[in-house]
Amino acid sequence: MKQDRRCWPGVVTLAALAVAFAAGRLSVPNGGSATLAGPGTEQDRVIAAARAVYPTVVGITTDGPRGGQGSGVIVQADGLILTNNHVVAEARSLRVALADGRSLPGTVLARDPETELALVRVNAANLPVATLGDSDRLQVAQTAIAIGNPLGFERTVTVGVVSAIHRRLSGERMETELDNLIQTDAAINPGNSGGPLVDLNGKVIGINTLVVRGPVGSGGLGFAIPINLARYYIEDIQRHGRSIQPWLGIVPVDIDRETAQRFNLPTPQGIRVELISPDSPAARAGLRAHDIVVAAAGSPIRDTGDLRQAIRRRRPGDILKLTVIRAGQRLEVSVRLAERPAED
The missing domain is CATH 2.30.42.10 (PDZ domain)
Known part of the structure; x- marks a missing residue:
C-alpha cells in the first residue's frame, strides 16, 4: 500500500466553527467586502474572519467525465469566481450554489493546468466579494482558516496554522508540478478545492487545492495556491485573455x-x-x-x-x-x- 496518497479536495471536516455563524450577525453590503470588528481574543478574530468571508464562498457542482463537487470564492461583484482547474476540468455543465441560497448555471471563463487555477462566471450582480490578502507576507505558524464544501457539507470552517511556505509537489502526487504552495494543518477534504484559505483579518491568502494523506489513521497535509499567484492569473485573463507565463x-x-x-x-x-x-x-x-x-x-x-x-x-x-x-x-x-x- 502506498504511504502517500494524493487527494484532490475538489470533488467534497466537519465544521469546528460553523455554529458560530448562527450565533452572530453579519452585514455585507451588496457588491461590497465585509469589514471586521475590532481586536479581541484569537477565537473572536477567527469567528469574525470566517463570518466576513462566508458569504463569498460558493459550491460548484459539475457534470461530465470528472463530475463532482468543489468550492470557489467570489472575486468580483459581477459574478466572477475563482476556483481550481481540476474542479471544472472537462465539465459539460456546472451549477454554482451561492450563500444566499440561489443555485445558478455557471460558465468556465478560463482554466490553466499549469497554475491549477480557473475562473467561472455566473450571471449575477452586486455579489459580496472576498478581500484578497498578500501571500508574500505570510509567516509560518500564523493562523489559517479554510472554508469550503467538504464531502458536500456546505461552507464548513476549519482552523489551523500555516505549517510551511514555498512547498513543491510533483511526481505521483500530482498531475502537474506545483510549487510555492502554502502548507496548512487546517483540515482539508474532498470538496474544499477552490475554496479560500483565510487569515485572521478575513483576507484570502490562498486557494485550497489538495491534501496528501499518509497511512490509514494518520492525518493529511493540506496545500493551497498562494493568492498572489491567483491575483496575477486573474489580471492576465482580464487583460490578455490567457495566462501569461x-x-x-x-x-x-x-x-x-x-x-x-x-x-x-x-x-x-x-x-x-x-x-x-x-x-x-x-x-x-x-x-x-x-x-x-x-x-x-x-x-x-x-x-x-x-x-x-x-x-x-x-x-x-x-x-x-x-x-x-x-x-x-x-x-x-x-x-x-x-x-x-x-x-x-
Missing part, C-alpha cells in the same frame, strides 16, 4: 553528487544547461550549453524545481540574475524573462 528558454538537467563525480563537475548540486532555445531570453543573455546554474537572485538552485520556482515568482520583462559556473569560473548573468511561447 515567464520563460527562460533552456532545457535543464539536475545535478546530484553521483553525476558531479561521474563528469567531474565543480558542484554536487544545481542544474546543467542541456539545450538553449534559439532567440530565447537565455540565448540573448549569453547563457551557453553546459553552463551550471547554482543560484538565482542570490538564492541557491539545488535542482530544476528551485529554478522553476524562481522563474514563476516573476513576470515577463523582469530581470533574473543567475549565478553560473562555466569552465570552472563563476559568472553573473542577467536574463530578461519573456512570455512563454504557446508551443514551448
Whole structure:
C-alpha cells in the first residue's frame, strides 16, 4: 500500500466553527467586502474572519467525465469566481450554489493546468466579494482558516496554522508540478478545492487545492495556491485573455553528487544547461550549453524545481540574475524573462 496518497479536495471536516455563524450577525453590503470588528481574543478574530468571508464562498457542482463537487470564492461583484482547474476540468455543465441560497448555471471563463487555477462566471450582480490578502507576507505558524464544501457539507470552517511556505509537489502526487504552495494543518477534504484559505483579518491568502494523506489513521497535509499567484492569473485573463507565463528558454538537467563525480563537475548540486532555445531570453543573455546554474537572485538552485520556482515568482520583462559556473569560473548573468511561447 502506498504511504502517500494524493487527494484532490475538489470533488467534497466537519465544521469546528460553523455554529458560530448562527450565533452572530453579519452585514455585507451588496457588491461590497465585509469589514471586521475590532481586536479581541484569537477565537473572536477567527469567528469574525470566517463570518466576513462566508458569504463569498460558493459550491460548484459539475457534470461530465470528472463530475463532482468543489468550492470557489467570489472575486468580483459581477459574478466572477475563482476556483481550481481540476474542479471544472472537462465539465459539460456546472451549477454554482451561492450563500444566499440561489443555485445558478455557471460558465468556465478560463482554466490553466499549469497554475491549477480557473475562473467561472455566473450571471449575477452586486455579489459580496472576498478581500484578497498578500501571500508574500505570510509567516509560518500564523493562523489559517479554510472554508469550503467538504464531502458536500456546505461552507464548513476549519482552523489551523500555516505549517510551511514555498512547498513543491510533483511526481505521483500530482498531475502537474506545483510549487510555492502554502502548507496548512487546517483540515482539508474532498470538496474544499477552490475554496479560500483565510487569515485572521478575513483576507484570502490562498486557494485550497489538495491534501496528501499518509497511512490509514494518520492525518493529511493540506496545500493551497498562494493568492498572489491567483491575483496575477486573474489580471492576465482580464487583460490578455490567457495566462501569461515567464520563460527562460533552456532545457535543464539536475545535478546530484553521483553525476558531479561521474563528469567531474565543480558542484554536487544545481542544474546543467542541456539545450538553449534559439532567440530565447537565455540565448540573448549569453547563457551557453553546459553552463551550471547554482543560484538565482542570490538564492541557491539545488535542482530544476528551485529554478522553476524562481522563474514563476516573476513576470515577463523582469530581470533574473543567475549565478553560473562555466569552465570552472563563476559568472553573473542577467536574463530578461519573456512570455512563454504557446508551443514551448
